[in-house]
Amino acid sequence: MARRTGDTRHQSTAFRNARPVLETAELGSVTAHRIRFGAGCTGPHVLAPAPGQHALVLSARGETRIARGGREVVVQGEAVALCDTRHPLHISPRPATRTAEAVVMLFPGSAVPMTQTETVPAQPEISDVTGSGSLLRAFLVEAATLASLSAHEAARLGDAALHLAAAVLEAYFFDAGETRAQTQQQELMTRIRGFIDRNLGDPDLTPSLVASAHHISIRCLQRLFKAEGSTPSEWIRQRRLDNSRRELCDVSLRSASIREIGLRNGFAQASDFSRVFRGRYGVPPGKFRDDWFRWGAISQ
Template sequence: MWLTMPVLHESVFRTTDLPVDARFEAWAERMGRTHAPMQLTSDHTADYRGRQRVIPLGDVTVWPATFDHLVFRRTAKLVRQSDPEVYHLSLLLKGEGAADWGRRQAAYRVNEFHTNSSSRSYDIHTGPEPVTMVGLEVPRSLVAVPGHRADQVIGRHISGREGIGALLAQFLLHLVSDTSAYQPSDAPRLGTVAADLVTAVFAHAADADLRLPPESHGRTLALQIKTFIGRRLGDPDLTPAGIAAAHHISRSYLYRLFQAEGLTVAAYIRDRRLEHARRDLVDPRLRSLPIRAVAARWGFPRPAEFTRAFRGAYGVPPSELREQALTEA
């Protein structure tokens, strides 16, 4: 007789399991329960897409997630009202994000850890593209580093590619890749391992030279500019000059920010517009919307120009792509 061993418990939450108009509110509530109460806003509230797994490991929680653009705001009032007293770390796997604690800012890229504390107020915003990350919540009491020293690590860059950060990253990635190999009794032991690794990461970072590199300010600004652009893609008059003026920088500095990522401002705007147009064209709910209206919606007032740009990006004219997508739907 074969016996099935119990496996490590985990829960899965998907906004797509809910009615469209309930998705963002449900995601905001979920995030508040996962970490701490926050104010959330997004450019995608009309149809928010997010998926989260929650894996309890005793007092420690691991939560892999993928979600649309999001702005997290934890105010001093919210901290006073409810503070679970946890350190949060998230390993960024796809997308980008930035955080602001008032006097300190930091921007994060793939394979870097974002560090935070539920006891502090902050603003965090992700880039315009969906983010994939692995979150980790560890009670402050389990991090064996003096509080004032551990707090110095908040907002610092910790690589998930090398050193102790890589050990923590490998542990998290291996854990979330397949939890079926673990039994419920393993959960507190795995939580202890996670807390010990976080302690090692914090202790190492607190002992290092932790001055914020100057390029981090540029990366934070670049992400803010991308968010600004994402909210104005439908404006055909969106130009580098206007973007630079809105952020009180010169056009040459704007160009340098994008060149550091191998991009040009114009190409970034065009590609983002085309991506949104393509998404609308393959959406069955928008099949009655004329192609010229889709083009105008995303900043292409001249249909011929839109068709040329679309064909150059996707290899087929917009009408053909729409026909293929709706036929397969």
């Protein structure tokens, strides 16, 4: 689901003090942000720390400045910046630029073979790219504006973004020979995550079913998720909650009951849905949705 906002009450917690126009789409495990700086909008847009995530920042128009820990790089033209997000990133237009537009792709480091935490530089690394970089830029600009995506569509688009990002990283940032041994495992994980996202509404979606669908043992599946600091059950539960939250904020599903939202995401019992959702977000799903639309109406 895409969000457009200049108000920070309910926008992604990754962004704070937003003055530019921000459009966001959650695409499975990928988040796409489109940031537009108008005339006179010179203050930084802060991308808050997101351990385990990395960011690709591309310029869609003008010149964009990225500052982290006292070092600054400028993204313009065909340039792409690869950033470690363990610390805040300050994104702003250059003072001489009247208007600017940037796109940011946030993705788990474990989702692409080249971006294990220990291999990504602490400071932003910049490279001029063509071909795959241009495709990724155009894809993210359009993806960030999409609204009312189903979980299946979002997961597929997220997979596409990861494949494009992998092509950019392999061609311009990393030695392909060093990562080829990891590629097959990561491609398997991409298929597994996509399968889970496409079947969130099935209450019988279990680690055993996932393993069977991919012709691997449950022990192998557990090892794959352990390498990412998770378990199959935890990932399924988190993806159900992520998609439930997205659908609770979707105006096209405003008339759907809380029970229906839970059922759409594999929660057979409304009480279980409410309990698990509250444990993750601090409020029951009904209050979360009411607050979202109430603040949305106030900010308009």
